[in-house]
Amino acid sequence: MRGPGVKQSGLEAILPLTPLQEGLLFHCLYDLDAQDVYVSQHVLDVEGDLNTGALRSAAEALMARHATLRVGFRHQGLANPVQIVPRVVPTPWRESDLTEAPDDAARTARAEELLREDREKRFDLTAPPLVRFTLIRLGEQRFRFSMTFHHLLVDGWSLSVVLHELFALYANGGDTGALPPVTPYRQFLGWLAAQDRDGARAAWAEALAGFDDPSLVAPGQAAGAPAAAPRRVTFGLTQESTEALTARARAHGLTLNTLVQGAWSVLLSKLTGRDDVAFGTTVSGRPPEIAGIESMVGLFINTVPVRMRLTPAETTAGMLARLQRTQAGLLPHQHLGLTDIQQAAGAAELFDTIVVFENYPYDAGRLTASAEEPEDGATTAVRIVGQQTSDQAHYPLALIALPGDTLRFRLDYRPDLFDRSSAVVWGERFVRVLEGLLAEPGRGIGSVPVLSGDERQAVVEAWAMSSASDVELPAGDSVSLVDVFEAQTAPGAVAVSCEEVSLSYGELNAAANRLARVLVGRGVGPESLVAVALPRSADMIVALLAVLKAGGAYVPVDPSYPTDRIAYLLQDSDPALVIATTQVANDLGGEGWLLLDAPDTVTALASHEARNLTDGERVSALLPKHPAYVIYTSGSTGRPKGVVVAHEQVVRLFTATDPWFGFGPEQVWTMFHSYAFDFSVWELWGPLLHGGRLVVVPHTVSRSPEQFLDLLVRERVTVLNQTPSAFYQLIQADAEHPGLGDRLALEYVIFGGEALDPGRLTGWYDRHTQDSPRLVNMYGITETTVHVTHRPLTPVQGTGRQ
DSSP states (O other), X not given: OOBTTBOGGGEEEEEOOOHHHHHHHHHHHHOTTSOOTTEEEEEEEEEEOOOHHHHHHHHHHHHHHOXXXXXXXXXXXXXXXXXXEXXXXXXXXXXXXXTTSSSHHHHHXXXXXXXXXXXXXXXXXXXXXXXXXXXXEEETTEEEEEEEXXXXXXXXXXXXXXXXXXXXXXXXXXXGGGSOOOOOHHHHHHHHHTSOHHHHHHHHHHHTTTOOSOBOOSOOOOTTOOOXXXXXXXXXXXXXXXHHHHHHHHHTTOOHHHHHHHHHHHHHHHHHTOSEEEEEEEEOOOOXXXXXXXXXXXXXXXXXXXXXXXXXXXXXXXXXXXXXXXXXXXXXXXXXXXXXXXHHHTOXXXXXXXXXXXXXXXXXXXXXXXXXXXXXXXXXXXXXXXXXXXXXXXXXXEEEEEOSSSOEEEEEEOTTTOOHHHHHHHHHHHHHHHHHHTTSTTSBGGGSOXXXXXXXXXXXXXXXXXXXXXXXXXXXXXXXXXXXXXXXXXXXXXXXXXXXXXXXXXXXXXXXXXXXXXXXXXXXXXXXXXEEEOOSSHHHHHHHHHHHHHTXXXXXXXXXXXXXXXXXHHHHHOOSEEEEOHHHHHHHTOOSOEETTSHHHHHHHHHSOOSOOOTTTSSSOOOTTSEEEEEEEOOTXXXXXXXXXXXXXXXXXXXXXXXXXXXXXXXXXXXXXXXXXXXXXXXXXXXXXXXXXXXXXXXXXXXXXXXXXXHHHHTTOOEXXXXXXXXXXXXXXXXXOHHHHTXXXXXXXXXXXXXXXXXXXHHHHHHSOTTSSEEEEEEOOGGGOXXXXXXXXXHHHHHTOO
């Protein structure tokens, strides 16, 4: 236990470490040859008749007054590291006189060199004190004074207390009796030891439940690679913007810290491509129940996670209020160390970015206020004309908020991982998000601007060709469903019809574009799920296409399904939005849904443009890998399970099958099955991706084989997609009404969805030739995008004879 210069009898106390001290000590000892990023330095530029002797005496009195400033650390041979407190330690003091330097520039340069050397010099953590003072004379009445210390000892709040007391002691000649009694740091350590750690672990486990992937922004690093010292960029708001933001926050009962965390959540979501993100934040850790806690000196802060799940359609004000409520609920548990929190969450790592809101009781003007009116000639008047703090963190990105008349920020970044230009852009985007959060409190989170006007324009220009109608699209899967649909070049051709309603490709595209813009305004974008609960109609097709154009993925919810199944689908998918009609919403008890027939929706649709959306207008760029739909199957357990399918998978389906069928704009298809059944994907996108016509079969007609047979004849349907069980009933209707069956225009009947009994096709082949229509048996599961097998049938196969 004995260390250099410390005798056992000279110890005042042996104390445990706080959770953050344990973490910092680990990082400090990990690589003793690297620069210790937790060596901090606060520099003051002082002018006036400074009494250097009095300032040194004040520093010595300060060291004697606060046990925390005399702490060292021991870990070797111990199960748990401890901090030792000697009764007396020397006060490391260094003075340099640079007045003999040739000019001011030389003096300034040499002073910077001295301070840098002091800052980069490691402390021996076992040999207290871990504090040193440097006073540099730059002129007759110009000085630069620094306090270099290890972050293991004090936090930012404590530093402000120390500096205020230092100059108070300078003003009264080092008389510690003029200051209030010190509240010992060990009282806080005692309070910390008495906290309910098991309860805190349970609370954090609940708060982080389901958080499966850490929010990491830094690229992969070579194992054992040394971390580069962080660099920084600074940015901020104007005074006018600060005042406006503060007023809006106050009006909504929000703190500026909540706004900063909310803005970082949005930006982090963009950086990681996730809607469930986490980052670290520094909490003050000063329990109000300890008397005198506000003037206590030590390391009280702790780093804890902030988890934020972002739903694009949620209003910004609602998201911020939810964030503030969540953080307030975790206040009683913020004493738990990050290692314990991560273990409670079952994660080795949660984040690699941190947000710090520096709200300290520090006023540089107060430091020397008492010294400007010296008592009994104890000191001479001085004033602080400048200050700077050098502190660092080991995280790849650290955002530090500096409140004041103007809200300022510092973004520390590791230059071995990021370049300065990226850090500058991130800072600009952060400010843009911050100012946009409460500009329109009712807007969806997904519509908060992240890109600048120039960036948005660049995106528009770069992606414009991908949606131009005269571009020949590749045959593979490098495009989205929206790209392929918008490449159709016959806007006057009929795209979809249902009973008396008919829409051309131009009309369908325009209606979907208008609705898509409404959805984007509600925050819908890539990765968003939008439930569509509409009866069979042309509007249903418009809605499905609009969701894709907005960038979202549709979740088909057939209103004819049992209500308990519908309730389960909505609960399990947790969509950002539900599109329905007033009647459907009333039947299902839906609230807050987007109702297509509601007057405000009709008005909103009419106000939007009909042209195609660009990626610049969307929340973010729509990519082929983004989800196109989520369809629920019965599931092997009997409970429906949602299957997510991407745009590129559907495009690949039709690219792969095109050589077999050669579908084109002359084909007429039916949507016979429920659009909540994956066979409907083939029925829906078959015609719309090839310029053909889609006939939506009314529900009552789909339940009557005779009426359906009549529809096939009347609409001149050429491509029929059927489950075998439905086709068996059609065979019977065809046999009972030969006059209708003889007028069929069918070219293909494609089976899917269930097993086919070829022997039951005999009656069909008796009345129709082998190739009019051609029968094809296909099959697949939802996870493989509708079909994976293909087998043309013949009359021999139809009779079961081989």
